[in-house]
Amino acid sequence: MGNLIDGKAIAEKIKEEVKKELEILKGEGIIPKLVAVYVGENPASSVYINQQRKNCEKAGIVYELKNLPADTTEAQVISEIEKLNNDKSITGIILQLPLPKGIDTRKVQASIIPEKDVEGINPANMGWIIYGRPYLAPCTALAVKEIIDSTGVDLYGKDVVMVGHSDIVGKPVALLLVDKFATVSICHIGTSDAGMLEDYVSRADILVVAVGKANLIPGRWIKEGAIVVDVGINRVGDKIVGDVEFETAKERSSLITPVPGGVGPVTTAILLRNVIISAKWAKNK
Ligand code: NAD
Secondary structure, three states: OOOOHHHHHHHHHHHHHHHHHHHHHHOOOOOOEEEEEEEEOOOHHHHHHHHHHHHHHHHEEEEEEEEEEEOHHHHHHHHHHHHHHHOOOOOEEEEEOOOOOOOHHHHHHOOOOHHOOOOOOHHHHHHHHHHHOOOOOOOHHHHHHHHHHHHHOOOOOOOEEOOOOOHHHHHHHHHHHOOOOOOEEEOHHHHOOOOOHHHOOOOOOOEEEEEOOOOOOOHHHHOOOEEEEOOOOEEOEEEEEEOHHHHHHHHHHHOOOOOOHHHHHHHHHHHHHHHHHHHHHHOOO
């Protein structure tokens, strides 16, 4: 497989661990159950929900969909979530985005109690990342960390560049890596507009890109021997590509994630692992 990082193989390993943990929980009479809260309907979410259901059922996790009408108010969504919070048979809650206009997404996310927050988006779970004790952290950020760990690289003193500063990817990835004593720079649109993106990218021993713009990072910018993790998902014609110009980047990097087949499958597996962690957390309550 040359210098490609095999996301599917990493995901399979996580799923094996999930299977073992699930058996232990079942032995204790605990059946992890994930409820997806979905307000209204949109085609992209429907595809995602079907995938979630398939993945959970394949792993042996009970999956239930709570589909609320499109005109549900913020207070009503929160009230539904509170019911799920209080239901002992439910161990994890996932909120499908986007929510209809007029609903404050962050407020609704904050209403999921931390121990059932399998997406790691409750402010308390975000806060635990700052303390260097991530219990339930955002799945994609954990997937990036898992991929970097799988390469065996020692992060101590390494120059890490994170392009993208979203709440669920860029910021938590930077925090997870700085705790391993990497020197982490976070770049974003401001870095690009200041004409400094190439300077940062070209110094990175480890480059993580989560922007959502096809070929934003030309391969020639990449430092010889760098590790590249491309989180971006972009549709170009009938193809899905990442944010990094793959063919040239592959020549220069020592290891690189393909898109598709890199971060995506690992993220899916991490969600299952988070479901197990939440079930254990709820058990100890
Ligand atoms: P977002 O859309 O919330 O934020 C985008 C970030 O990119 C911002 O920090 C913005 O400042 C930065 N940016 C925009 N244009 C830029 C430019 N020209 N130069 C430098 N930075 C620029 O990001 P997100 O939600 O983290 O998603 C990013 C990408 O990752 C998307 O393609 C998304 O589909 C993908 N994604 C993949 C997975 C997965 O599992 N593989 C999961 C989540 C997101």
